[in-house]
Amino acid sequence: MIAAGASGTTRPVTGCDVLVVGFGCAGATAAVEAAEAGASVVVLERASAPGGSSALSGGELYLGGGTSVQQACGFEDSAEAMHAFLSAALGPHADEEKLELYCRGSVAHFDWLVDHGVVFQPSLHDRLTWMPDTDDGLMWLGENAWPFTTLAAPAPRGHRGPVPFYAGRALMDSLVAAASAAGVVTHTDTRATELVVEDGRVVGVLARRFGQDVEYRAERGVVLTTGGFVDDDRMLADHAPALLGRGKVSDGLDDGSGITMALAVGAATRRMAAHETSLTYLPALAARGMLVDARGQRFVNEDAYPGIVSHAAVAHRPAPYWVVVDETGFEELPERERWGVRPAYAAEDLDELGAELGMPEGALAATVAAYNRDAERGEDTWFHKDPRWLRPLVAPYAAIDVAAGFHPGAREGVAEGGGVVGFTLGGLHTTPDGEVLTWAGTPVPGLYAAGRSTSGIHGDGYISGTSLGDATFFGRLAGRSAAAGPS
Amino acid sequence: MIAAGASGTTRPVTGCDVLVVGFGCAGATAAVEAAEAGASVVVLERASAPGGSSALSGGELYLGGGTSVQQACGFEDSAEAMHAFLSAALGPHADEEKLELYCRGSVAHFDWLVDHGVVFQPSLHDRLTWMPDTDDGLMWLGENAWPFTTLAAPAPRGHRGPVPFYAGRALMDSLVAAASAAGVVTHTDTRATELVVEDGRVVGVLARRFGQDVEYRAERGVVLTTGGFVDDDRMLADHAPALLGRGKVSDGLDDGSGITMALAVGAATRRMAAHETSLTYLPALAARGMLVDARGQRFVNEDAYPGIVSHAAVAHRPAPYWVVVDETGFEELPERERWGVRPAYAAEDLDELGAELGMPEGALAATVAAYNRDAERGEDTWFHKDPRWLRPLVAPYAAIDVAAGFHPGAREGVAEGGGVVGFTLGGLHTTPDGEVLTWAGTPVPGLYAAGRSTSGIHGDGYISGTSLGDATFFGRLAGRSAAAGPS
Secondary structure, eight states: OOOTTOTTOOSOEEEEEEEEEOOSHHHHHHHHHHHHTTOOEEEEOSSSSSOHHHHTSOOOEEOOSSOHHHHHTTOOOOHHHHHHHHHHHTOSSOOHHHHHHHHHTHHHHHHHHHHTTOOOOSOEEOSOOSSOSSOOSEEOSSTTSTTGGGTSOOOOOEEOOSSSSOOHHHHHHHHHHHHHHTTOEEEOSEEEEEEEEETTEEEEEEEEETTEEEEEEEEEEEEEOOOOOTTOHHHHHHHOGGGTTSEEOSSSOOSOHHHHHHHTTTBOEEOTTOEEEEEOOOHHHHHTSEEEOTTSOBOSOTTSOHHHHHHHHHTTSOSOOEEEEEHHHHHHSOGGGSTTOOOSEEESOHHHHHHHTTOOTTHHHHHHHHHHHHHHHTOOTTTOOOGGGOOOOOSSEEEEEGGGOOOTTSOTTTTHHHHEEEEEOOEEOBOTTOEEEBTTSOEEEEEEEOGGGBOOSOSSOOOTTHHHHHHHHHHHHHHHHHHHOOO | OOOTTOTTOOSOEEEEEEEEEOOSHHHHHHHHHHHHTTOOEEEEOSSSSSOHHHHTSOOOEEOOSSOHHHHHTTOOOOHHHHHHHHHHHTOSSOOHHHHHHHHHTHHHHHHHHHHTTOOOOSOEEOSOOSSOSSOOSEEOSSTTSTTGGGTSOOOOOEEOOSSSSOOHHHHHHHHHHHHHHTTOEEEOSEEEEEEEEETTEEEEEEEEETTEEEEEEEEEEEEEOOOOSTTOHHHHHHHOGGGTTSEEOSSSOOSOHHHHHHHTTTBOEEOTTOEEEEEOOOHHHHHTSEEEOTTSOBOSOTTSOHHHHHHHHHTTSOSOOEEEEEHHHHHHSOGGGSTTOOOSEEESOHHHHHHHTTOOTTHHHHHHHHHHHHHHHTOOTTTOOOGGGOOOOOSSEEEEEGGGOOOTTSOTTTTHHHHEEEEEOOEEOBOTTOEEEBTTSOEEEEEEEOGGGBOOSOSSOOOTTHHHHHHHHHHHHHHHHHHHOOO
């Protein structure tokens, strides 16, 4: 920190009420709320255009409790059912205080997004996949899979923009337009380097802009929405080593810069080891057969949300992971949904196939025998996969090496990191209102944060849509808090 | 922090060269080294006597590379073999810089301990157990189990005092005597509350002593050896939620006080989610049969070090966990080694037993069938348990609920937390020399730390003896650094 405005400085100073650092979806919603509360708002973005990692994401927002899109698709839902699902799926140890706010406010948040130009088609994508290849606005995110079906009435809550595959760009285009309409000023190519503290209060930042040192002064507050730290290997080694060597889901700028700046002024972090994991397997293919670990053991219902399945594998089971299917299962999946995936091994005999895959003798055959027994009577007694996916597997069998990744139809390079990609979920410790806390648990005056630079609603689990979801929801609250200014 | 020595203060001030906060094994070794380097040393201890959690521990020190005890027991060893083992057992992501120092310096550290009165009998305890019931000074800590046997020549490296079961008290008695002999002054019943910083340098602490505010001034440095944070549920929720609701391995004062004090002056933490886990199962019984999870699946070679087995269960497999044995296996274990454990279920038929345990139909029978096939040919193709433990299991079979815990012969209450107890391994980010680092990676002048208030040699794994081992090893280095004073 520096004593800003020191005599003799010649760097340009830009003043505003609320300064937002980082123009992903958390920054966008914070900026809009602050501007609509009457504050003059400047948003800084390191890249040459707004968007951040949000714009490169799948674009799902986890919303429910009875949104108009859910209703149009014929689903009843409640905040309580949404809470029961998320508490389990994001847990153990989901942040109950933030989660309850998030679920109670979800319909209103949906309406706010729609009012600000975000578009969701009122149609359901009813297939198992990472991302729909359609413009459907609603998708299942594992609500209809065991064990969640035993906890709450299932309703699909994945809301997304009207584009196939990655819908994050559409979301960000809408939010950037909303910010612009609200009078928010954007400075791109501007990298905040340090928070400025005066009399114990954060009053602005120092930054680099087109090779020049510049300063921003915020009368009311600074909101950090700079993203996580998956792009900084030193921070990963210190706090989330499980992501070392894995692929990075980010725009390349998630280097924890906001977290680091806040730590330097006494801010606290929370749950820095938490992270999301995606494994490059095809959910619709695995559900038609099985997913097994290096020893040929099944370990999860393959129709669960792919993030849950990925975490069950990567965090808990020995690699490599194999999708084992038969001819019927493979051919049932339309070619365009195969994303270039092809079986690496095939055999008439399971002992032969298991041996080729380096599994213990008899392991794969025993797993398939137990599966087929269950499939014949229509009940997966091991992992409770929905009966609609159960069918005894018959020779010839094929095995797909999940680490080989996807090819056409998906982003390239996704098979890096052994077919495992991820991002960080830990970060600054904030109140639900977005105040950044010190290690002593008191707010850092003038400093707010939201999105993946903070620890959000997540415990040890993750479901798609909860990152953009909590970033936009708590981004709005942080923007409003900052606009309210010093009390 | 406060501006100490402010005019008008009436609190008593005690001066010294090096102030050590916390009198467990890290504090003891830091104090001895500092005193032997010529510094006047005061050690503060919150409890009414020295010892801390170290004195309540098993007392194992992980030492090797060819100690005189290893030699007397007929084992050759090298720093390289020790490093290869620990790098794997404490990994992935063990701290390679600290680990290399630790292994290279291990024989010298052993000699230093012996020179300072620590006693190790030159005899090997060659049984699978959490803690020997003898005075043997050397024990295996999983070096002779797969996969470690494939990485380095196995040698036992668990060094311990000449008492049955918990040997931590004997270790601490020796170290406390050594500190006293070196002229170290001890203030018990004294709780440090705040670090005192002047001109950017830590120069002492404020403390409470018998209900009075007191101050300590350290000319050369303050060494924090205050232990981990397993006793603070708020810190666990923020940083290591996996330990919430588990039993706590501590003296009840491991509330992260040193970490918290250091954070307040800008210190950084590292790997706060890392933790040790112990499951209350009998290693020697599990090795004679099998350990299975809630679904009746084996998941580890049961002859591995119990800490490895516990982590494999608790972190990665669904509870409850069962030890399944037959009559021969159970009766082979002498009564005094059974620690009061009794089978909860018994049956002639495995399907019946599996059903009683709530496992999927056929699961347990399939696991035992695969195990027996392997046992007959003397090779555990699944998990590579040593052939000496392999014997086909025969009816009647018994199952022991691991969560029921131990009874006579062990500490009471150990079955709390579902039979899972643990402690934290994350903490302050230090250099190998014990300097506490800021978030920016620069030392906090005047501040040093060691033991479980720091992140030590551990990555995601844990082996007994590496906590007292790294605490005494790096405690000595921190004491020496502090005695060297400002550069």
